[in-house]
Amino acid sequence: MRYVTRRLGFFIVTLWACLTINFVLPRLMPGNPAEAMMARYKGRINGSALKALEIAFGVNSSQSSVHQYFTYLGDMLTGHFGTSLTFFPDPVSQVVFAALPWTLGLVGLTTVLAFAAGTIVGIVAGWRRGSALDSVMPPIFVIISAFPYFFLALMALLLFSVTLGWFPQGFGYSNTDTAGWSWHFIGDVLSHAFLPAMVILITSIGGWVLTMRNNMISTLSEDYVRMARAKGLSPLRIMFAYAGRNAVLPNLTGFAMSLGFVVSGAILVEYVFSYPGVGYMLLQAVENEDFALMQTLFLFITVCVLTAVLLMDFATILLDPRTRTQA
Amino acid sequence: MRPRTPPPTAPAADPAPVPAGAGPATPAVAVPVTNGPGGTGPVPSGADLATAPTVAKKRILEVKELSVEYAGVAPAQAVDKVSFGLSEGEFMAIVGESGCGKSTLLFAIAHLLSSPAEVTGGTVVFNGQNMVAMTDKQLRAVRWRGMSVVMQSAMNALNPVMSIETQFSDAMKAHGEKNPNYIRARSEEVLVLVGIDVVHLKSYPHQLSGGMRQRAMIAMALLFSPELILMDEPTSALDVVAQRSLMVQVKQLQRELGFAIIFVTHDMSLVAHFSDRVVVMYAGQIVEARPTRPLFASPLHPYTRGLLEAFPSAYGPRAPLEGIPGSPPDLTKLPVGCNFQPRCAKAFSRCASTSPDLYELDGAVVRCLLYSGAGDGLPEPDGGTGRDVQAGRA
């Protein structure tokens, strides 16, 4: 199980690196932006909140940097992320946890869906090389994947909400609604989520299809695929169990790498649709110079991505016996 | 030679010897077939490529004018009108340098080529059915039950993410075998046949040694006791000792189970020790085909001679090793005249202008103008196409 240990170790190291970036960045920037911000907020927020900010950014502190660093790490690990200025006086953790489900629901689901659908389409396209599906699709996906997510989001908003009026113009649900587990509310949430979900789906699926198709084409020239044909296996069995299963392995690693890209796009999609997830909140925090919220959101996004990566690692272990026996 | 063991539909190939004469309805006993294992027995003079033996050995494979082309800007004729036949239980070797089309020929026989390679003509009749004309579905039924394949490197030919057991049972399930107990029993049986402990059924390819992987692949090829096993350099990934023991085992299995083998290799010593008959290929064509012993005793084609001189003989007199100068021609730009002529020490003026046909000579066929007048009544080299078939039918 050396592989598992190594992947877990990587998770922890990356998390630590991310925390350290959060700590170092405000101290590294010229002119100490945190100090400038604090000066502006003095008098507007209470003493204890200011104190917390001072600790977080090392302003007016007599403590050594090392001491500050460990205090900071301790705070982060125990969930003391400070107070949000945007949603004053709510603690950051509370604000973030309110936004997280929206993003997990929207971005998480669409990403998984895009990956699954893209993988299957890629397998079929690679298998039926040169077919109509395969010759039309790659160029289209190449171009779509170059579209900025937010631009597509803007266009979708313009066409389907502003012009056609089929879908609401942003936000997670209507103001007139009361949140709760009623069918009406769920339907409302879905209709608000539909456009952003489609935008993320359309822009991210192309990448999966293309890489999967290319992996598939390389895999199809492998001896074990020819062997499977020689054995007289059914085309479906060869396509999925022999070629597809091997072709998906590099894509699992690719998923980890591309996830950051999808998340980036999703942030802007949330922004365009004013969707109440972490991405929209991150940009709100930037606008309000709410550094504590900003840092925590960055941390949470990273943790989500890292968790997804770890899940993919476990999937790799399931699908590839070679990772089970050696490093 | 013992007749073949049960037809492919039989539940298990019994490794125990079957009494001579119990085989197919041919008077095998009456015929002095002593085409012994290891190529050590005397070879019947009639058992050459060209003529169907007068003895009652069933012909299981008849390849006629088979051509394969690699599509591209400049199409390459990788296999050019190759014809030969194969009888049951025979061990035929195909030799030649790298890139002479021998592996392509092998996979063309099994109809396993993939784009850009494509069969452009000819027939492969296996047990009375033309495989070239078959639909994919018909092909699937013939595959593995009648004809199985062993590849060069089991590391690449076995699916790395499946256990040996799954890969075995996959093949059996594909051919309608549903009983898990039988599948399990048969898998263990073939594994024991090749000398691997049954615990390795649970292993994945990367957990086995090179020799074991290769044996496991051969075991897989034996699952249905097919009549023909195509082997594409099955030993070239192994060291010399493992090579030797694997080949001895293959020969042993052949003796017990009676399958025929087409064996592609560039290792002339393996050919000398194990094959009954040799087909020498050059630039996609057969240049010489005949029983092993006479071929090694007196090679006819200058290319064959060159191949033989390129490897040392353990028993013969010490002689300096001489390879063949130059390298095989680019299949998209074949020379005018004889393909081998630019590298041939015996080339004469006509070689540069006339492409030789296959000439029949003492139970052999050879594609060389040196022998163009040797056969009695043979037509002139430019005497038309289809000569190969005629040779096959003579």
Added chain:
Amino acid sequence: MATTTLPSGQVSGIRSYWARFRGGAVWGLLRAIVSNRKATAGVVILAIFCFLAAFPGLIAHDNPQAEIYNPGLAPSAAHWLGTNAYGQDLFAQLIYSTRQSLFLAVAAGALATLLSVIVGVTSAYMGGFTDDFLSLITDIFLVIPAFPLIVVIAAYSKNGGDTILIAVLVVTGWSYGARQLRVQALSLRNRDFLVAAKLRGERRWRVIVSEILPTMTSLIVAIFLGTTLYAIVAAAGLQFIGLGNPNTLSWGTMLYWAQNNEALQSGSPLWAIMPGICIALLGAAFALLNYAFDEVSNPALRPVRRRRR
């Protein structure tokens, strides 16, 4: 055309590298571009944008920054795309924005490629602890979501200008290429010609520069194309949310002002649509080139036509 996209400028002083590249490869490259429809499309789009970036005044005659017209004019002969809420000519804005957008993307792409070459090749060539350490850093940068990080960095250095923007894009964009290059350089490390060079006693950096890099040209080009594509999209995104310098002229900032003035809802949608299309086109040019390049260097991926019988 595509030769301008080669990272030749950064790898300075490598004569042999260039010489080798020129020898025959240029012809091969040109032929490949012409024979591959995706590459042709990419090159043509890129050429047009390069021309616009170099000579915007030849196409657009208005001053893009002058707020001299009536706001919110519809498209007409005088103003092909109309005017925006500030009374600026949108067509002139669009054309003059090309330079900044293209420059940002290519500069960030080139620098990120250079960084990935340095890290990737060093990592592979040094081996041992250096390799482990650099690989770990690469992997960390690979999984840390780049855009939130960019946002955070850009937020701290608000209005820091293009230099900061480029720096941020480079910091977040180098890791993917570094990883690929490391893998390829590792596979090269024990090749005969490198061993021979070492035995000849050539210095390390010379071996790297004159022996290793030329063999990796195609991968480096591919990485440059990919990184630039990333930079185009990321820069536009940052400018769109106002983290660039909003006073410069680029497609991203045009989108920012359009969004701020609710252009889509208030009847001048072209203000947002046109710069978006330009970003998408520029991105598509690089994506097409990248894909075509994949096909050229990996023949297995080329489109095939099924034979009809």
